[in-house]
Every structure is written in structure tokens, then in C-alpha cells.
Amino acid sequence: MNRRHCATAAIVLVCALTVLASPGQAFAAPEPPASATTPAAKKSLEQVRLELDALYRRASSATDAYNLAEDQADKQSAEIVKLAQEIVKGQARIDDLKNRAGAAARAQYRDGGLPAGAQLILTDDPQLFLDGAGRIRQSQKATKDLLGELTRTQTDLASYTKDASTQWKKLEANRVKQAKAKKDIEDRIAEAKKIEDKLEKEERARLLLLEQQAEYKAQTAWLSSGALKDIGGKASEQGKKAVKFATAQIGKPYVWGAEGPKSYDCSGLTSQAWSAAGKGIPRTSQEQWRLLPRIAVKDMRPGDLIIYHADASHVGMYIGDGAIVHAPRPGRNVTIAGAGSMAILGVVRPDK
Known part of the structure; x- marks a missing residue:
């Protein structure tokens, strides 16, 4: 079995286990019955998912702006x-x-x-x-x-x-x-939480499943494009240390502006992982994209950082076999995901 098929099988297994591990989950995601007391009476769960995704994306972009301003303020104070x-x-x-x-x-x-x-x-x-x-x-x-x-x-x-x-x-x-x-x-997160709080327990479970299915669909399309075929670079010694640190944080909650040790935001995780490996890098995903050496996706190796979305508002660390470790968003924990499960802007290498 080649690397691409192995990676595809691994992602399928992760998704399947996630679905099976969720109480009350079905393999499909039917729309909830209309009810005057739930948002589903007006919007489908898929519409709710897209709305929440947009809100958390805006919060992520604002988090980058906050972190950059904080970093610059610290330097100016010094x-x-x-x-x-x-x-x-x-x-x-x-x-x-x-x-x-x-x-x-x-x-x-x-x-x-x-x-x-x-x-x-x-x-x-x-x-x-x-x-x-x-x-x-x-x-x-x-x-x-x-x-x-x-x-x-x-x-x-x-x-x-x-x-x-x-x-x-x-x-x-x-x-x-x-x-x-x-x-x-705070406004974006509060708005998203208000929407989520109106969902019934079963709706939240189905919403999580919809998120997983969307990520799996994007990852499968990425793998099917042949993107993983030429990827086979081995991690540098510093890269191995960075991956080891980042994966050790799996399960810790996402908190915006956090740099550990108990919680992280996306760039807080990657910057601290590389700091632990002995390499200081910019604090925010946008600055990581702007200042670190860029490489082609086909040339990436474990430890490299994948920057996501057109505004470079999210970052994950490539760990090999088509997967990343990242801190997704508020309400989620540091986890492993498919590298192609979000829109890739590009790849940077801290130790190039």
C-alpha cells in the first residue's frame, strides 16, 4: 500500500472512530425536525455550521491582530x-x-x-x-x-x-x-456561543459531525489531487523536537491569545513548539507567513508550518502522512487533522 493510500486510510479511520465514539451519532447527518424553539426552524444545521465557521474565522483573524499588537507593544516597552x-x-x-x-x-x-x-x-x-x-x-x-x-x-x-x-x-x-x-x-466568540447555546444536545452532536464531514471531504479532495504523492521529506532535528512538543499538547483547550502551558491558540502552539526546539519564530500566523521562508507543498516535511485561508489567519504544524497538529478554535482542543482539511495558503519552514 503506497503512502497516499496509507494516509487516506488513516484519515478515514480517525473520522470513523470519532463518529463511533460520539454518543447517539448516526452515520448520516439528517436535518433536525423543524421546531419553533430551535434555530433549525429557520436555518439548516449546515447553514448554522457555515455561520459559526465564519464567526470563528473572524475571531481568529482578530486574534492575530491582537497578538501582533501585543508583541509590538512588548517590544516598544522594552x-x-x-x-x-x-x-x-x-x-x-x-x-x-x-x-x-x-x-x-x-x-x-x-x-x-x-x-x-x-x-x-x-x-x-x-x-x-x-x-x-x-x-x-x-x-x-x-x-x-x-x-x-x-x-x-x-x-x-x-x-x-x-x-x-x-x-x-x-x-x-x-x-x-x-x-x-x-x-x-470577544464579540465574535459571544455571537457564536449564543448560536451554539440555542442548539439542543442532539443538534450539537450532529453539528460536530457536519464539521468532521466537511473536513474529511476537503482532506479527501486534497489527497485525491496527488498532493501527497511527492511529499516525503524527513524532519530536521529541530523539526522533530518541534513536532514532539506540539503533539504533546494534544487535548489541551484552545484559548485565544494563549501560549501555554495549559492552553494555546493556533500560532501560540506553533511558536512555542519551535521555541522549545531552540528556534524563535514570529508570534502570529500572519507574521509567520510574511517573514518565514516559503516552500512548495510538495517539498514540505514534518515540522513545517502550513498557513491557511487567504488572510493567513490559521496555522498548523505538519507532522507527516498528510496530517497536521493544530489548535482549531474556541470550544475545541489541540488535535490532529488532515493537512488538506482547510484551504491551504502556503507552507513556511522555520529552520530553513
């Missing part, structure tokens, strides 16, 4: 701290330079207030004159260097202050983005 430290050091340096300039002025006052050049002219000792001339040149150079350093330090201080102000404005802007994204996430 930059502001660094700039503040530079400002403190710069001010201390200016104070030191001013003290040294003041000491030189006080020394001149103690010498009667006459400049060194004037005192030199008054001497009638040739050797003292020559020695004095050398000291004057050294003193003039020291004064020039002192003033130059003071000017440069003042310029640096002004630059640090300006940069800190810019970073502060960016930080505040990202906090506004975070707040907006958070509200959007």
Missing part, C-alpha cells in the same frame, strides 16, 4: 526602557562634563582671572615661556575636546528623548489596536 536608561546615562555624562568645565573656570579664577596666554606674555623666563606654550596648547585641545563631547552628548540626549517619545506614541497606538481587536474577538 525599547522605551532602553532609551530611558540611555537618557539617564547621557544626563549623568553632561553633568560630569559641566563639572569639569566649571573646575577649569575656577582654576583660572584662582590664577587671578588672567587667561593662560596673558600670564605667559608676562614672564621673562624663556624656558617657562616654552613650557607654558606647550601647556596652553594641551589645555586648548582639552577644552575643545570637552566642549565637543558636551555637544555630542547633548545631541545624543535630544535624539534619545525624541526616539522615546516616538516609541511611546507607537505603544499607545498598539494598545488601542489591542483593545479594538480584543473587543472584536
Whole structure:
């Protein structure tokens, strides 16, 4: 049996076991009887599934926006701290330079207030004159260097202050983005939960079956296209570690914005898995798609990240044999799914 048939059989088995393990499940998904007390009176379960899918997709996209804003805010906060430290050091340096300039002025006052050049002219000792001339040149150079350093330090201080102000404005802007994204996430999830809460227990079970059937149909179509035929790359050592970490999280709940250890969102799982493998990668699926090296689907190997949907709002980790491990959405746990069960945008490789 070739790899593609093995993978197809594995996916069929997973789906079959899932269906059989669900209490009260039938092998078909008939529409529920019309009832004035359920949403099915107006919408079919398939329509409800599509509506929920759209809501959770919007929540996922907003989650990416939230995570990106949070990541940028953290970096800007760290930059502001660094700039503040530079400002403190710069001010201390200016104070030191001013003290040294003041000491030189006080020394001149103690010498009667006459400049060194004037005192030199008054001497009638040739050797003292020559020695004095050398000291004057050294003193003039020291004064020039002192003033130059003071000017440069003042310029640096002004630059640090300006940069800190810019970073502060960016930080505040990202906090506004975070707040907006958070509200959007919570609104979408609340809307979806409201729909799900109106479903009867049997309807929820059939809805889950519809989700599984849709995923299986997409996966079967992907496998039938021959996509898996040329895929046979072996995982790198880091890739093996990333896969091991990600699969160890199976069963933990999806929570938006979460990076473990008890729960994850989709990119929280992939970023933490690669971090555990010793490779830092961007926090969000959209940034992973934008910044990580892209490869062809036929060249992917375990550990690579598959980015989904046109807006790159979801990510899963390829684990081989046509499967991924991912954190699907609110209300679901980290699980294994078919790599082709969603619309693939592309593949990226963190350790390329």
C-alpha cells in the first residue's frame, strides 16, 4: 500500500472512530425536525455550521491582530526602557562634563582671572615661556575636546528623548489596536456561543459531525489531487523536537491569545513548539507567513508550518502522512487533522 493510500486510510479511520465514539451519532447527518424553539426552524444545521465557521474565522483573524499588537507593544516597552536608561546615562555624562568645565573656570579664577596666554606674555623666563606654550596648547585641545563631547552628548540626549517619545506614541497606538481587536474577538466568540447555546444536545452532536464531514471531504479532495504523492521529506532535528512538543499538547483547550502551558491558540502552539526546539519564530500566523521562508507543498516535511485561508489567519504544524497538529478554535482542543482539511495558503519552514 503506497503512502497516499496509507494516509487516506488513516484519515478515514480517525473520522470513523470519532463518529463511533460520539454518543447517539448516526452515520448520516439528517436535518433536525423543524421546531419553533430551535434555530433549525429557520436555518439548516449546515447553514448554522457555515455561520459559526465564519464567526470563528473572524475571531481568529482578530486574534492575530491582537497578538501582533501585543508583541509590538512588548517590544516598544522594552525599547522605551532602553532609551530611558540611555537618557539617564547621557544626563549623568553632561553633568560630569559641566563639572569639569566649571573646575577649569575656577582654576583660572584662582590664577587671578588672567587667561593662560596673558600670564605667559608676562614672564621673562624663556624656558617657562616654552613650557607654558606647550601647556596652553594641551589645555586648548582639552577644552575643545570637552566642549565637543558636551555637544555630542547633548545631541545624543535630544535624539534619545525624541526616539522615546516616538516609541511611546507607537505603544499607545498598539494598545488601542489591542483593545479594538480584543473587543472584536470577544464579540465574535459571544455571537457564536449564543448560536451554539440555542442548539439542543442532539443538534450539537450532529453539528460536530457536519464539521468532521466537511473536513474529511476537503482532506479527501486534497489527497485525491496527488498532493501527497511527492511529499516525503524527513524532519530536521529541530523539526522533530518541534513536532514532539506540539503533539504533546494534544487535548489541551484552545484559548485565544494563549501560549501555554495549559492552553494555546493556533500560532501560540506553533511558536512555542519551535521555541522549545531552540528556534524563535514570529508570534502570529500572519507574521509567520510574511517573514518565514516559503516552500512548495510538495517539498514540505514534518515540522513545517502550513498557513491557511487567504488572510493567513490559521496555522498548523505538519507532522507527516498528510496530517497536521493544530489548535482549531474556541470550544475545541489541540488535535490532529488532515493537512488538506482547510484551504491551504502556503507552507513556511522555520529552520530553513
